[in-house]
Amino acid sequence: MTERRAIPLHRVRIDDPFWTPRQDVIREVTLDLQHDILQKSGAIDALKMQWKEGQPNPPHPFWESDVAKWIEAAGYSLTTHPDPELEARVDAVIDIMGKAQQPDGYLNVYYSLVEPGNRWTNLRDKHEMYCAGHLIEAAVAYYEATGKRKFLDIMCRYADYIDSLFGPGEGQRRGYPGHEELELALVKLHRLTGQERYLRLAEYFVNERGAQPHYFDIEARERGEDPAAFRFSDYDYNQSHLPIREQETADGHSVRAMYLYSGAADIALATGDETLLPALQRLWHNTTRRRMYVTGGIGSTPRGERFTYDYDLPNMTAYTETCASIGLAFWAQRMLLLDLNGDYADVLELALYNGIISGGSLDGTRFFYSNPLEVDRRGWESARPSVRRELPAAERQGWFRCACCPPNLARFVASLGTYAYAEEQGTAYVHLYLGSTAELDLGGQKITLTQEANYPWDPTVRLKVDPAAPGRFTVALRVPAWCRAPRLTVNGADVAMAAIVERGYARLERDWQAGDVVELTLPMTTERLYPHPRIIADSGRVALRRGPVVFCLEQVDNIADLNALLLPRDADLTTAWDEDLLGGVYTVAADGYADDADAWDDVLYRTEAPQRRPVPIKAVPYFAWGNRKPGSMLVWVREGGSEG
């Protein structure tokens, strides 16, 4: 092997003060809960194919994707924590899944029952291929967890059927997914089965996208519709406005974009096609240096759940869908394989400790779809329902009508181990710091890495390196860009880092033997982050960050009007561990000031500046917000002079 690859999930075991409780909650609470919801909503029973026209609760076009992500999450959980009861539950769902498959391999309940005869007539707006992709990912995960072929066989049949219909061949339709996802799923299926045709189909989907004449135009005309009547007006919505190699900026629906870019990176990795990398680098730069929130959230507007334009990052109306940050992590993981650079891992880590896990409550029962950086709870409460429905949710919800995020979070957290390490000929990569044991295959050399950490809270990570046999290889440890003075020792001896850091990784190439210990210290101080002067929404404000963790102010810890608060530029930031708060977190406190709303007149505007009064400011990690009394929340706090 020469190709760099992510560590397979079954070869990494997490035992970590931060992540183990989170994975436990997914396993012990969320998976049960989501199964119940999928059962009660009818999403699972729909697969029995008994719905008839005129009956209530018709099958929903996305239902398979929700069920699939739950199975995929269960598969990852079973990989690390066998559980016969959970496995039996999944098997029961898979048994009825078989009933939904048509004789030709097609599998989509909505089109089979609600719109029979209209299969594949609207790839642009509907979700057959998207659902197929999630089902394939689930089948791969479940097979890898259990070795059971049934679901995998079902999905191979479906993939074969899709492959027969779509492609550049004679008599084939030149369609591709309206909502990307199938591309990356087909690459997974290819990797598992070794079947080239799945890779070729994925490659075709990525390459055909945006070609002229435009398939979505052709398809719309075939439906008797004017292509110009497309609800989102421009195909940038689904990243088919141009072939991907010609795209300059991250546009459109942000989850779709992330899944496309991830699939394209997969193609580049699997085929060795070097023509995709420049586009992916360009899109990465645009995404992370122009269009990403400080929390690793992406998608600046609920209108189209999409990217907007450079530096447009409004906080209250941020869409920052949980799925989009997860998609950003998918993409980052692939870019690390394709184009190793600590920048990708920094963004992965940022999304992970902020905009991804903010999507779930600490108890695993409630979820955010969008993860705004500011919530005005009082405004939300005072708003009439017709206005409120346009505002970001001020609280996590148990489920959503479009329920992509909750099971996406479950599958992501359950598979976290695979993001932490990568392996290639002669080199082991440590991308994430978390207590874990990983078995790596460096090509001829098998090693065990045992990591002890209390990340993201404590600065020191201890890594035991145990090669199966003594030998020379490289252990490459990510050095986060946020860290100003990292230190490294091997067996207690200092290592001069400057000489060995390449592309954000400290490369320890040496002769290793069992029991060697590396210690990486990443001093964490609480810092103010300033926004680029072109980010209008953040002008004059600062965010607080310690290590990879971004903080926010919650109403429950502060005054109600968070925007009236000022953090003086010279105020000391006092960081303290609170074992009893939010499952154990660091908090940040400072002496601040507030514009006094109570001392204001009954007018909107006046010529006197507001009176200011000293108030304490307290911040908690953003990921943990919304787990106490509902209230306002603010990431970017106003910075003032020393007078407030």
Added chain:
Amino acid sequence: MTERRAIPLHRVRIDDPFWTPRQDVIREVTLDLQHDILQKSGAIDALKMQWKEGQPNPPHPFWESDVAKWIEAAGYSLTTHPDPELEARVDAVIDIMGKAQQPDGYLNVYYSLVEPGNRWTNLRDKHEMYCAGHLIEAAVAYYEATGKRKFLDIMCRYADYIDSLFGPGEGQRRGYPGHEELELALVKLHRLTGQERYLRLAEYFVNERGAQPHYFDIEARERGEDPAAFRFSDYDYNQSHLPIREQETADGHSVRAMYLYSGAADIALATGDETLLPALQRLWHNTTRRRMYVTGGIGSTPRGERFTYDYDLPNMTAYTETCASIGLAFWAQRMLLLDLNGDYADVLELALYNGIISGGSLDGTRFFYSNPLEVDRRGWESARPSVRRELPAAERQGWFRCACCPPNLARFVASLGTYAYAEEQGTAYVHLYLGSTAELDLGGQKITLTQEANYPWDPTVRLKVDPAAPGRFTVALRVPAWCRAPRLTVNGADVAMAAIVERGYARLERDWQAGDVVELTLPMTTERLYPHPRIIADSGRVALRRGPVVFCLEQVDNIADLNALLLPRDADLTTAWDEDLLGGVYTVAADGYADDADAWDDVLYRTEAPQRRPVPIKAVPYFAWGNRKPGSMLVWVREGGSEG
């Protein structure tokens, strides 16, 4: 007479350095231009009733309202400036208007031709009653201008027909307008014709609105629709969620709200019903003390063109429709009659000098529909078209698909005189300061007021009072709340103001004789306005105001990144007259600082504060923005300490 009433337009003549050029532009440019557009768009020709199904350019449901507002504007213009050519043009339109009227009096081209048989089936969403209202207002204005009855007769027939169908009587339908407007129009028709039935119908519309069972529910079911499928989800959108007397907050589509409140004030005035006033006072307070921009704009979101909730006043996505500020002026004028208080006139003046006239270019050819308080031109230019269509227009447009604003601005400016004065038994009111001559009837005493002013620029207003015969009466002059040290003289002698100011008006009750001269001095200084601490969008920012004029920064006078600018709290504001700029305006200059975007790294966030460099800041009146090179604009500028 005892009732207070606005001065009829034909009794006031404006000769004013600020307003005369604006009225000239409406008369000489805008009216011609709008007639041409109405001609070319097909709105006028549609009245010939020759469109047939299958032909292009079907009549639009609102077209009559656009034509009507143009006729109304022409009527006001003809009142003050007779013009046989314009009159002939209007007559030609009125001639074909007769063709559109059906034998039973109905007049709506869309329903007559495009949806025959569906008349009055969807008052909630469609605009028959709205168009009828505008046609009636136009007919009243044109009759008052010319004495010609033809259009008035057409509209009386239509009004009689509507009156026969709707109301509480046996066999009548208990409907009312989905888009309010007909209410206030019927009161005008009542005043002109003396017909009680028009007043009763208007009163019925106002009182029935929001009654249960809800008419819009009944009507939806009759159409075979689920009332719950209403596109705007809640009847607060059109202010029919509750009877008006029970409404606590200004909700829904802001133009609709203004027209309803104006109509309700008309009913209160015309019927003496005292039960409406508390609701109107409450709604006024909520509108102007909780939901109004510093420019007198209202409507915080394009979603539903509507009010949102208290203190929610985002600047870039402000809707602040020109029509809504005009509607606010309509309402203010009526509240001054119903419940005299300088507060109403202050808001009228604020809207007038800012959010209303910003709606038109100085040359009278281009218009804003929404009047945002911030435009990021660079962002707008960089955005893809699908994103741009969700952003505020960065430039005025020649016309709109929904073209309510341009002719609304024309009719408002053309009828401005009537907002300036009011009369009642024994008292003359001066609401607005502008060079003009007004003939007032104080009941038994006729007087001429001759006002000389260079408002809103110069502080001194000179008012000559010429009674037809010497006598005792009161001249009540508004003292704007923005003025800290007003001074008043009569025939050169100082008047102690404190004793005579009541509800915002200095009441000069004395024996007057021809040639008496009152001088009111309203010292104008350029001041910083601070926002209520609960207005999140404006936190840490100030607006600049001089007299009633609010200023803004334009890119053409400043650096491109207006949000990077800081106005130090202690910076001197230098106000200067520039005769050659924007038709002659005051500008405000200050020494400021800017966060340096060019010295920033290629990242979105960093731990170092931005570098700051000194830059000059220049502001121009908000109403005049967007008349030069297209660029960004900002009303609320960041305030910094003395270090920037």
